[in-house]
Amino acid sequence: MSDPGAEALIPALSETELAEIDAEIAHVPYRSAVAIDALKIVQAHRGWISDESLRAIARHLNMSPDELDGIATFYNLIYRQPVGDKVILLCNSISCWIKGCDSLQQKISEQLGISLGETTADNRYTLLPVTCLGACDKAPVLMVGDDLHEDVDDEALRHMFDESGGGA
Amino acid sequence: MSLDLPLTRNVSRDRAPTGFAAYEANGGYLGLRAAVGKLTPAECLQIIKDSNLRGRGGAGFPTGMKWSFVPMENPGGGHKYLICNADEMEPGTFKDRLLLECDPHQLIEGMICSAYTIQADVAYIFIRAEYHKATKLLQEAIAACYDKGYLGKDILGSGYNLEMQVHSSAGRYICGEETALISSLEGKRANPRAKPPFPQVSGLWGRPTIVNNVETLCNIHHIIERGADWFQALGLTEDAGTKLYGVSGRVKNPGCWELPIGTPIREIIEKHAGGMEDGYQLRGFLPGGGSTDFLTTEHLDLAMDYNTIGKAGSRMGTGTMIILDDKTCPVGFVKNLMEFFARESCGFCTPCRDGLPWSAQVLDDIERGQGRPEDMETLARQVDYIGAIGNTHCALAPGAMEPLQSAMKYFREDFERHISGGACPWCDGGSH
Numbered sequence: 001m002s003d004p005g006a007e008a009l010i011p012a013l014s015e016t017e018l019a020e021i022d023a024e025i026a027h028v029p030y031r032s033a034v035a036i037d038a039l040k041i042v043q044a045h046r047g048w049i050s051d052e053s054l055r056a057i058a059r060h061l062n063m064s065p066d067e068l069d070g071i072a073t074f075y076n077l078i079y080r081q082p083v084g085d086k087v088i089l090l091c092n093s094i095s096c097w098i099k100g101c102d103s104l105q106q107k108i109s110e111q112l113g114i115s116l117g118e119t120t121a122d123n124r125y126t127l128l129p130v131t132c133l134g135a136c137d138k139a140p141v142l143m144v145g146d147d148l149h150e151d152v153d154d155e156a157l158r159h160m161f162d163e164s165g166g167g168a
Numbered sequence: 169m170s171l172d173l174p175l176t177r178n179v180s181r182d183r184a185p186t187g188f189a190a191y192e193a194n195g196g197y198l199g200l201r202a203a204v205g206k207l208t209p210a211e212c213l214q215i216i217k218d219s220n221l222r223g224r225g226g227a228g229f230p231t232g233m234k235w236s237f238v239p240m241e242n243p244g245g246g247h248k249y250l251i252c253n254a255d256e257m258e259p260g261t262f263k264d265r266l267l268l269e270c271d272p273h274q275l276i277e278g279m280i281c282s283a284y285t286i287q288a289d290v291a292y293i294f295i296r297a298e299y300h301k302a303t304k305l306l307q308e309a310i311a312a313c314y315d316k317g318y319l320g321k322d323i324l325g326s327g328y329n330l331e332m333q334v335h336s337s338a339g340r341y342i343c344g345e346e347t348a349l350i351s352s353l354e355g356k357r358a359n360p361r362a363k364p365p366f367p368q369v370s371g372l373w374g375r376p377t378i379v380n381n382v383e384t385l386c387n388i389h390h391i392i393e394r395g396a397d398w399f400q401a402l403g404l405t406e407d408a409g410t411k412l413y414g415v416s417g418r419v420k421n422p423g424c425w426e427l428p429i430g431t432p433i434r435e436i437i438e439k440h441a442g443g444m445e446d447g448y449q450l451r452g453f454l455p456g457g458g459s460t461d462f463l464t465t466e467h468l469d470l471a472m473d474y475n476t477i478g479k480a481g482s483r484m485g486t487g488t489m490i491i492l493d494d495k496t497c498p499v500g501f502v503k504n505l506m507e508f509f510a511r512e513s514c515g516f517c518t519p520c521r522d523g524l525p526w527s528a529q530v531l532d533d534i535e536r537g538q539g540r541p542e543d544m545e546t547l548a549r550q551v552d553y554i555g556a557i558g559n560t561h562c563a564l565a566p567g568a569m570e571p572l573q574s575a576m577k578y579f580r581e582d583f584e585r586h587i588s589g590g591a592c593p594w595c596d597g598g599s600h
Contacts, residue, residue: 027333028355029373035355036338040297074357074514077297077339089298093259094458094490095416097504131341131512132259132458133298136416136488137423146300 012056017042021060031061035071039078048079076130083126084119086145092129095136104140107157125161172402173410174390175383176426179270185305188312191273199389200318203281205326207392209240212285216388218396220408225253225344225381226457226485227563228474231388237368238286238376249377250288251353252279252385254295254302255337255344259458259508260490263412263424264382268295268302271386272309276332278385280318281392283330286378291332294349297339306334341512345562346379347371348514359516360562383412405430407473411484415441417491418448424488430476434468437489448493452578456485458505459567461574462492482574497594498579499586502572503531509568520565523554527572534583537591544583547576 013021020041024034038057043049049057049072051065058068072078079087088108092101105116108127112120119126125144135141138150144160152160178186178194191197203212217232242248252275256264267275275293283291295303310332313319321329340358342348347361350372371377387409391399400408407429413436414424420442427436437443437450444450452464455472461482463470470476477484492501510524527550533539553559555569576583585593 033355033373036352037335037355040336040338071355071357075338075340077337092504093508094454094501094504095260098417098490098493098496098501130298131257131339131508132261134256134262134265134296136260136262136490137414139416139422143298148298 012052013042013060014045017045018060021057032063032067035061035063035068036075036078039068039072039075043078047085048082054080076128082119085124086126087143088125088127089130089133089143090116090127091131091133091135091139091141093132095132096140099139101140104142104152104157107154111157112161171428173426174394174402175267175274175386175410175412176270178274179266183266183270185269186271186273188273188309188316191271196273197277197318199393200277200280201324203389203392204284204323204328209285209287212281212392215392215396216285219391219399220396221384221387221391221399222407222474223381224383224387224411224487226258226459226483228484231380231384234368234380235282235286235378237366238378239369240287242287247290247373247375248286248288249372249375250279250283250286250291251346251349251372251377251379252291252293252382253344253346253349253379254293254299254382255349256299256382257296257341257344258486258488259505260416260454261414261457261486261488262416263414263486263488265299265302266412266424267382267386268299269305272302272305273313274386274389275306275382276309276313276318278388278390279332280313280323280330281389282378282380282385284328285388286376288376288378289329289331291330292353292372293332293334294343294353295334295336296343297337303334303336310334340514341508342514342562342564345564348562349379350377357514359514360564362561403429403473405471405473406475411472411487413440413472414488415491416488417453418445418493418496419443419491420445430471430473432468433463433470433472433489436472437468437491444491444493448495450491451494451498452492454485454490454492454571455482456487456489458490458508459563459570460485461570462578463574464578482570495594497535497592498575498582499531499535500592500594502575503528503535505571506531506568509564513564517560517562517565519554519559520568523550524565524568526550527554527568531572534586535592537586537589539583539587541587543587544576544580547572551576 021038024037042053055065058065114127133141140152141150221231222228343352343358345360348358352358367377402409410426411429416422425440452462454460474484506528510528513520515521530543551569551573554565
C-alpha cells in the first residue's frame with residue numbers, strides 16, 4: 001500500500017500532528033504500531049478523539065477506523081467524547097476508599113453539579129474515576145489535569161475548583 | 169546501626185529529584201563502568217543469579233533465571249528488548265513512584281546494566297500516563313546519558329550500543345501484566361498473551377524481550393558493582409537484598425520505606441508506620457497490594473519475605489500493605505477491590521470478563537443487606553473456578569479471588585452478619 005502522506009488525503013490532521021506522529025513511526029517496524037501514540041498526540045492537540053480525527057489517524061496508519069476504534073475505546077485515558085478543559089481523575093481504589101473517597105466524590109459532585117463521567121456546563125471540568133494513583137500514603141488523592149492533589153480534605157476541596165483554575 | 173539501603177540513598181526527606189551531577193557525585197554510574205566492557209554479559213548474568221534477586225513487581229520470580237532464557241546467540245542480528253514496567257497501578261502500591269520521582273538515574277543505570285547483560289539493543293520505559301513528573305524526569309535523565317555517552321553507540325568505548333526511550337501509556341491496569349504490556353507497546357489492545365512462547369524468546373514484535381519492574385531494575389548495578397555476597401547479606405532471612413515496604417490505611421504514619429528484606433511485619437506497621445490511628449484497631453491486612461490474600465493479627469510477627477508470606481497463605485506481592493481496621497467493613501473492602509478488578513478486566517477470557525462482575529454483584533448485594541445465605545456458596549464456587557490458574561490467560565482473575573477467599577476465611581462471621589441482619593453493621597456506625 002502506498003504511503004497516504006499527501007496532505008490532500010488527510011485534511012483532518014494538522015501538519016504539526018502529522019510531524020509528531022511520523023516521528024513516532026520512525027521508531028517502529030510498522031505504522032499501526034504507533035496507534036496509541038497517535039491517538040495521544042491528536043488528543044493532546046484537540047482534547048478528545050472525534051470520529052473525524054479517528055478516521056484521519058486510521059488512514060494515516062493504514063488501519064481501518066474500526067480497528068483503531070477498538071484500540072481507542074480500550075484505553076480509559078483516550079477520550080472518545082468531548083471532555084472539559086481539565087479532567088478530574090478521582091482515585092477510588094482501596095486505600096482511598098478506606099480514607100473516604102466515596103464522600104469525596106459526593107462533595108465534588110455537589111460542588112460542580114456533575115456525576116462520574118459528566119462535564120460541567122461551563123466545560124471546565126470532567127469527573128472520572130481512575131485506578132490507584134500510587135500515592136496511597138497520602139490518601140485520598142485525585143488529579144486535576146496534570147496535578148496530583150494529596151490528603152484531600154474539605155478545606156482543600158473548597159479552593160480546588162476556584163476561578164483561578166484548579167491548580168495546586 | 170546505620171543500615172545499608174542502596175535504593176534510597178539519594179532519596180531526601182522532601183523527595184526532591186536527584187539530578188545527573190548529584191547522582192554521579194554520590195557514586196552514580198560506577199556500576200555501569202564496572203559492567204559495560206569490563207565484565208562479559210555471562211559474568212554479569214552469573215552475578216545476578218548468585219545474588220538471589222527476585223522480581224519486585226509482585227510475582228517474585230528469580231531475575232537471573234528469567235534472564236537466562238533469553239537466547240544469547242543472535243545469528244540474524246535482529247533487535248532484543250529490555251522493557252521497564254513502570255505501570256504501577258496495583259491497588260495500594262506506591263513504591264515505584266518514589267524511585268522514579270526521586271532518583272531517575274538509578275533506574276537508567278540499572279537498565280543499562282540489565283540490557284548489557286541480556287545484550288538488548290533497545291530499551292523502553294513503559295510508564296503510566298498519570299506519572300507526568302516521573303516521565304519528564306526520565307526523559308531529561310535519558311538525554312543527559314546520551315550526552316555523556318552512557319547511551320547510544322559504543323557506550324564507554326565498549327562497542328556496546330543501546331537506545332532508550334520512554335513510552336507514556338494511555339491507562340488500564342492490565343498493562344502491568346507483562347504480555348499485555350507488550351501488546352500495548354505494539355499499539356494494540358492490552359490483551360495478555362498465552363504462554364508459551366515466553367517473552368524471553370518471542371516478545372515485543374516477536375523478538376526476545378525481558379520485562380522487569382522498576383524496583384528490580386534499580387537493584388542491578390548495585391549488585392554488579394558490590395557483588396552477590398553483599399546483596400545476599402542485606403536480607404535478614406533467606407531472601408536477599410532490601411525491599412521497599414509500604415503501609416496505607418488507618419495508621420498514624422502511612423508511608424514507604426526501604427528496609428532489609430525479611431523485616432518483621434510488626435516492625436513495619438508499628439515502628440515505621442507508627443501503629444494504628446487512635447481509635448482504630450487492626451483486624452487484618454493485605455501484605456502486598458490488592459491481589460494478595462488477607463493476613464491477620466496472628467501473622468504480625470512473621471518476616472516479610474517471599475517464602476514466609478507464601479507459607480502463611482498469602483504473597484508478599486509488591487510489599488505495600490493495606491490495613492483493614494475495625495471501623496471499616498470487610499465486605500465493603502473486598503467489594504471495592506472486586507469492582508476494581510471487574511472494571512480492569514481486559515475482557516478476553518470469560519471467567520474474568522463475566523465472572524468478576526458477577527462476584528462484584530454478589531458482594532454488592534451482601535453489602536447492601538440484600539444477600540441470601542446461598543450467596544456464600546456462590547462466592548465459594550466463584551473462588552474455585554475463577555481463582556484456578558489455567559482458566560484464564562493471565563493472573564488478574566486469580567488475583568482478584570485472593571482477597572475474597574481469605575476474607576471469607578477470616579471474616580466469615582461479618583459476611584454472615586450482613587446476610588442474617590439484612591444490613592451492613594458498619595453503615596449504621598456511619599463509617600461508610
